[in-house]
Amino acid sequence: MLRILAGLILVFSLGSVSVAADLDKTVLTISGKIGSESPIDLSIRQLKQLSGSSVSTSTPWHDGEVTFEGVLLSTLMNHVGATGQNADLVALNEYRSTLPISDFQEHRPLLAFIKDESYMTIRDKGPLFVIYPFDDKPELKTEVYFSRSVWQVRTIEIR
């Protein structure tokens, strides 16, 4: 009984250190060829203030269809005044992927932070997850786009 209680405490305490609940914590840093000299830090709340979008799709990493909400990367790029050709995305787990900026207009990938109406924790591959509309465009179901579907996104550098 004590053990179960302790487990609950642990879950809570670990949850408290996670970013999901804290909407004002910086979750994304954008640098490189953008409108401002210095890198821009963004919180979930700030991201939510941009016009949102959603996509429902299946992915290789989830069971069944999942609905994501967030901001279109194209919208975000406009917001920060990005002028480069490529975006280097780095995740919390050090995973790195380069996305061509042209993808953002062409395939309209989403920088999601809500999955099935809940904010994504790191455990849910949050707080930010790049989602391509795989079901709408089956031709995207290849290694190329799977490798661009970065989860636990932390920074974006525009080059």
Add this chain to the structure above:
Amino acid sequence: MRRVNLWHVAILCGFLITHFVFWTYFYVSYSIEQEQARSLEYDTVWSSTNGRNEFYRLSASLNQYLATRTPEDLDALSVKYEILLARLETWNSGNFRRFLNSNREMSNVFSQLKTEVTDLGFALENISESTVTDIHARMEKIASKIEVIAGKSYQTSIERFADERADFQDRLMTEKRIVMGLLVLATCLLAVVMRQNWILKQANAQIAGDADQLSYMAKHDALTGLANRTLVDEHLRQAKANLSDDEVVLAVALDLDGFKAINDTLGHAGGDALLIALAKRLNLFVDGISGQNLAARVGGDEFMLLFWCRKKDLDCDSTIRFLSGQFNAPLETTIGSLLVGTSIGYAIAIERDDLDTVVLNADLALTEAKLVGPGTDLRFSTPMRTRMERRLRIERELPDALANSLIKPHYQLQYNIVTGEPIGLKALARWNHCDIGPVSPSEFIPIAEASGDVVELGRLMLRSACRDVQFLPDHMRVSVNLSMIQLLNDDVVALVRDTLEQTGLDPRRLKLEVTESVIMHNVELVAGVLSKLQAMGVSISLDDFGTGYSALSYLSNFKWDELKIDRSFVLACESSPKALNIINVIMSLADKMNADLLVEGLETREQAKTFQRLGCRFGQGYYFSKPIPVEQLREIPFNEVEEIAASNLSVAAHI
């Protein structure tokens, strides 16, 4: 051809089916679903590798925290732990879960891993010196399980890849085989097409060959291999287009003398052998003269030689002499040596315009040459043309002349030369043409015979004679010629009967005359017809007796009422005493046959006296009377005529 078509269809079908199979196979084996499945397989390996990395980062973060014990490092450791949890979530769903489900052992390992990672979370919550060893032990166990899963994932992927490579190679082989099959079929198709092409070419060549042969056959005589009239015409057309001023064309028409007799005696095989040998000799002759020359067979025994030479190379007259000299030597034929004579007519074209008529002229010259006699060579001259034109005109106008009674009978009286008493008349056809004057029967009757108008002529003569003789005393008879064509026409008996009935003439007053040549043509038939006429009471007379073969067979086969001695005997008797003996024999023959004997062509008193002395009773000729029209005939007072004639004869007898 039909079999080839079947082959075609079979191979084409095979080709299409193989194509269909190939493309179906191609589409089925390269489906997009398979591509995607392979992509996801790749993602599984990637995910397991990343999970492994994430675990080692957690491990590094733990060591860092154990070394520093700062809250920042604890935060970092917490994040790393969360990331590992996220990884386990990933592994627990979607594609990776399917991979784990495919292997029960992996599924168990993963369940234990999940429990151990959860437990590690609790352990990390309370890190103290006493729990470090425990935490490290937990980390070791987790590490080994992650390695197992990552390793298995990698291995499965490699195996799958190996399988796929084998599959791919299989597919590649199958594709190669199909392509090979297609190539083989295409080769077969090509072979069949080439074969077809070859067959077509052969057929084409054969058709071309046949056409050449047909063309040759159309222009050459089958028996002798000489050119035929078509080629002669073609040769002339070429000459007409190309004849130059220093060139000349000599056309030679050549005809064998008595070829019909040769055919009759040697048979057609003999005749053919002779023609072949002659053709060979003519070809040699023609080739012996420089120029574009041609030897052609244009009829049964008629040949046409064309010499298209330079003027200085050709001396026409000596060429013709040389040519007729060729026939002095016997021809060597397959049935032996044969000596044969020829008649030759020739004409020369000096200008192109002459070429239109040169062959015709040569033919005309030949016709004239044949009239002259065997072995004659004649060069064309303009009067020949005039004569031919006259003949053509007669031929053309003859039917009209008959229809309009322009041809009428004239009558020559026949006499008892002993008593001088007129006993009958000979009806002779006379044509007084309004433009060209009197036309002799010897001229127009052969033409009428050739054109068939002689039937109408005979009918006219018979009817007129039967009518006109009735103006004369009852004892006088009338003689009318029957031509061959009339006799071969089986209604002559009916014609005579009808004519007699219509004119009311006593059949005993009609005498019908036939020549030797007529009865010789078909003794049985003619004798049959004549017998029927005789049965009607009409007398039958043999005309021109002694000019032909006078064969005893037809003399004895038929009961002649009268024999008419030809005028040639009258002339012969003047000069030859032997002829008189023959006349005696004929008289005796006629006597034995119980036939009358009449002498034709008595023109002088001496002749009349001669035959009177010989004991001939009947005669006709200019000495007694010329042929006269019926109008004049009616004016003769017959009692007086008899007296005059009788006095003439009695005077002659006294001389």
